[in-house]
Amino acid sequence: xxxxxxxxxxxxxxxxDRFERSYEELxxxxxxxxxxxxxxxxxxxxxxxxxxxxxxxGGGKAAVSLGDALRLYDRPITRVENYCATGTDxxxxxxxxVAAGVADVVLVLGAEKLxxxxxxxxxxxxxxxxxxGNTAPGLFALAANRYMHTFGLGRETLAKVAVKNHHNGxxxxxxxxxxxxxxxxxxxxxxxxxxFGLFDCCPTTDGAAAAIxxxxxxxxxxxxxxxxxxxxxxxxTTGRPYFDPTFDYLGFRSTQAAARQAYAMAGVGPxxxxxxxxxxxFTWTEISNTEDLGFCAKGEGGRLVEEGRTALDGDIPVNPSxxxxxxxxxxxxxxxxxxxxxxxxxxxEAGARQVKQAELGLAHNVGGPGAVSCVVVLxxx
Amino acid sequence: xxxxxxxxxxxxxxxxDRFERSYEELxxxxxxxxxxxxxxxxxxxxxxxxxxxxxxxGGGKAAVSLGDALRLYDRPITRVENYCATGTDxxxxxxxxVAAGVADVVLVLGAEKLxxxxxxxxxxxxxxxxxxGNTAPGLFALAANRYMHTFGLGRETLAKVAVKNHHNGxxxxxxxxxxxxxxxxxxxxxxxxxxFGLFDCCPTTDGAAAAIxxxxxxxxxxxxxxxxxxxxxxxxTTGRPYFDPTFDYLGFRSTQAAARQAYAMAGVGPxxxxxxxxxxxFTWTEISNTEDLGFCAKGEGGRLVEEGRTALDGDIPVNPSxxxxxxxxxxxxxxxxxxxxxxxxxxxEAGARQVKQAELGLAHNVGGPGAVSCVVVLxxx
Numbered sequence: 001x002x003x004x005x006x007x008x009x010x011x012x013x014x015x016x017d018r019f020e021r022s023y024e025e026l027x028x029x030x031x032x033x034x035x036x037x038x039x040x041x042x043x044x045x046x047x048x049x050x051x052x053x054x055x056x057x058g059g060g061k062a063a064v065s066l067g068d069a070l071r072l073y074d075r076p077i078t079r080v081e082n083y084c085a086t087g088t089d090x091x092x093x094x095x096x097x098v099a100a101g102v103a104d105v106v107l108v109l110g111a112e113k114l115x116x117x118x119x120x121x122x123x124x125x126x127x128x129x130x131x132x133g134n135t136a137p138g139l140f141a142l143a144a145n146r147y148m149h150t151f152g153l154g155r156e157t158l159a160k161v162a163v164k165n166h167h168n169g170x171x172x173x174x175x176x177x178x179x180x181x182x183x184x185x186x187x188x189x190x191x192x193x194x195x196f197g198l199f200d201c202c203p204t205t206d207g208a209a210a211a212i213x214x215x216x217x218x219x220x221x222x223x224x225x226x227x228x229x230x231x232x233x234x235x236x237t238t239g240r241p242y243f244d245p246t247f248d249y250l251g252f253r254s255t256q257a258a259a260r261q262a263y264a265m266a267g268v269g270p271x272x273x274x275x276x277x278x279x280x281x282f283t284w285t286e287i288s289n290t291e292d293l294g295f296c297a298k299g300e301g302g303r304l305v306e307e308g309r310t311a312l313d314g315d316i317p318v319n320p321s322x323x324x325x326x327x328x329x330x331x332x333x334x335x336x337x338x339x340x341x342x343x344x345x346x347x348x349e350a351g352a353r354q355v356k357q358a359e360l361g362l363a364h365n366v367g368g369p370g371a372v373s374c375v376v377v378l379x380x381x
Numbered sequence: 382x383x384x385x386x387x388x389x390x391x392x393x394x395x396x397x398d399r400f401e402r403s404y405e406e407l408x409x410x411x412x413x414x415x416x417x418x419x420x421x422x423x424x425x426x427x428x429x430x431x432x433x434x435x436x437x438x439g440g441g442k443a444a445v446s447l448g449d450a451l452r453l454y455d456r457p458i459t460r461v462e463n464y465c466a467t468g469t470d471x472x473x474x475x476x477x478x479v480a481a482g483v484a485d486v487v488l489v490l491g492a493e494k495l496x497x498x499x500x501x502x503x504x505x506x507x508x509x510x511x512x513x514g515n516t517a518p519g520l521f522a523l524a525a526n527r528y529m530h531t532f533g534l535g536r537e538t539l540a541k542v543a544v545k546n547h548h549n550g551x552x553x554x555x556x557x558x559x560x561x562x563x564x565x566x567x568x569x570x571x572x573x574x575x576x577f578g579l580f581d582c583c584p585t586t587d588g589a590a591a592a593i594x595x596x597x598x599x600x601x602x603x604x605x606x607x608x609x610x611x612x613x614x615x616x617x618t619t620g621r622p623y624f625d626p627t628f629d630y631l632g633f634r635s636t637q638a639a640a641r642q643a644y645a646m647a648g649v650g651p652x653x654x655x656x657x658x659x660x661x662x663f664t665w666t667e668i669s670n671t672e673d674l675g676f677c678a679k680g681e682g683g684r685l686v687e688e689g690r691t692a693l694d695g696d697i698p699v700n701p702s703x704x705x706x707x708x709x710x711x712x713x714x715x716x717x718x719x720x721x722x723x724x725x726x727x728x729x730e731a732g733a734r735q736v737k738q739a740e741l742g743l744a745h746n747v748g749g750p751g752a753v754s755c756v757v758v759l760x761x762x
């Protein structure tokens with residue numbers, strides 16, 4: 001599928017507390033942003049994929065929500081759900097539809113409205129044995145503690161991820177938490193689930209993002225310099241990783257497998273990637289993910305951030321957008337928002353947060369925790 | 382995509398009150414049935430699609446449920462949800478993955494466990510104006526009443542659909558309601574939502590069904606006489622059809638659009654179809670759907686069933702399996718179960734319910750009501 005699909009337009013809403021915009025309005029904002037970017041009319045959209053994790057009350061958020069918001073009638077619209085990898089997997093399936101030849105121009109849209117839901121924003125996970133601490137921070141913290149014990153990492157190293165991503169997000173006018181934080185602020189913040197303090201956790205966010213993709217051959221009709229999909233990968237492992245006796249609590253096998261697939265399709269290795277949008281739902285998750293994606297060896301992710309190598313001017317900038325940490329994490333939207341960032345960087349249009357020599361970018365989601373990962377490699381020319 | 386994808390194995394559980402089998406066990410039963418049919422081992426499955434409508438409590442039913450039930454790890458699994466068209470749309474997306482060339486052998490599995498959920502089995506739909514009667518029977522009944530008024534149909538004609546489909550289902554040992562009913566029984570049953578009595582409504586059912594698909598060229602390595610995917614179509618219209626001023630309450634535009642797509646891809650017309658599995662959530666729905674699929678003109682669907690033309694020995698047998706009416710309707714499973722029936726018929730392996738000259742079959746789901754439809758055309762050789 002390498003180079004068969006091109007991204008000709010991207011769009012993104014301001015992420016944040018968007019109480020003033022409905023789910024459908026966020027969809028419309030992101031889609032029309034992408035239409036304008038691609039220079040197309042909605043009548044040219046032949047099929048669409050909606051990435052949304054949480055159905056609304058009464059099962060409301062479905063393919064028909066996208067159809068109604070955009071008046072995209074009589075066309076195929078599929079809703080994809082895959083935990084926190086929902087957005088990237090929606091994009092992946094949109095690419096498959098283009099590559100299969102059933103639609104030339106496809107809209108992929110990720111949207112989620114979490115702030116209206118109060119405590120039900122990120123639901124408690126299923127297993128009764130985890131009934132008390134089974135929140136996302138609680139579950140990721142189990143692995144983070146083991147990892148930090150094994151590799152001798154302190155909370156100070158985690159804090160550096162927060163400082164870096166907030167710095168990047170502060171340069172980004174669409175980010176939810178658009179502010180710098182200091183290491184001291186991060187370390188002194190209230191503890192949510194040890195070792196995660198408030199600033200180690202991504203916020204609960206509303207937002208939507210869109211990408212318009214098409215077959216590679218006619219792509220230059222729409223955009224002089226389109227971005228091409230080089231590789232995609234998706235891997236599911238057990239939904240109960242903490243009950244898997246082979247789980248070492250040091251990283252996620254699903255990310256390793258999804259990355260292998262995407263690199264193989266793209267014909268590249270992790271050292272060829274110029275920058276990456278990496279799933280940093282918690283500061284530790286970014287550190288572990290950079291290892292699982294192959295940017296460094298297992299246990300060396302802490303040093304990568306400490307040495308500034310993942311900073312905007314480092315040799316492998318990670319989350320130039322601000323990441324989930326600062327940009328926010330509306331679940332189904334996040335993956336498509338990463339595609340938006342990668343395309344913006346690859347075009348050289350990222351302004352103050354532009355990374356240098358952006359020829360090959362990577363977007364990565366992980367959910368579950370660790371149960372499912374999706375990786376997309378995008379490149380120019 | 383025509384003829385690029387072949388079905389090499391199908392499987393189906395007994396549908397019904399399956400309190401003794403978990404969701405994961407139903408998945409396993411259907412998948413291993415399909416593995417045996419295709420003569421393959423699960424290690425040959427390169428990717429999977431799960432069609433499931435209702436997430437469990439805590440968001441439980443996701444791609445990882447399929448992965449865990451079948452130990453299909455490190456591979457791509459996507460959950461597709463599209464109201465009552467979930468099953469056929471999961472199949473459609475599985476076909477796109479094969480046609481795109483990213484996976485040679487793909488498992489498509491539809492599963493749903495409705496009986497454990499009590500009154501929450503089929504959730505109330507969203508709009509507050511419909512807060513009282515907004516059940517599936519209540520909403521479909523609105524259209525049925527208008528249709529019957531316009532075309533002068535009586536409940537006696539609807540009853541003939543129930544009698545026919547129960548007759549077919551009684552021949553099918555996997556059907557949920559495996560019993561004949563008389564027109565008198567249907568007409569005298571308690572009214573659920575006028576004009577629908579109890580026997581005009583499909584039951585609430587547990588079940589799972591599976592299909593294994595692969596690229597057409599190596600298909601004969603697995604099966605001497607594989608079935609080929611001739612055409613697929615999916616169309617979404619408004620999620621609030623009853624608030625759409627252009628809606629005439631006489632049929633569903635989404636079915637008409639999805640059928641057009643599928644016929645165009647297959648290069649056939651409705652008169653070329655030898656038999657069809659048609660979404661008969663209510664008796665009236667089958668009548669209207671046979672028109673929307675083009676088997677007869679609008680308003681003539683009643684005569685089609687009255688004249689016995691949709692019976693097993695008619696010229697266009699509809700729901701030889703027993704349909705949702707008798708076979709049951711576990712939402713995400715139903716579409717894949719229709720693929721199972723089409724393949725079984727096309728192979729000439731349907732036993733007592735075998736239709737004659739089965740060269741081209743069609744599977745059709747509609748959900749919403751009317752908001753989304755998916756059509757698949759399957760054929761031999």
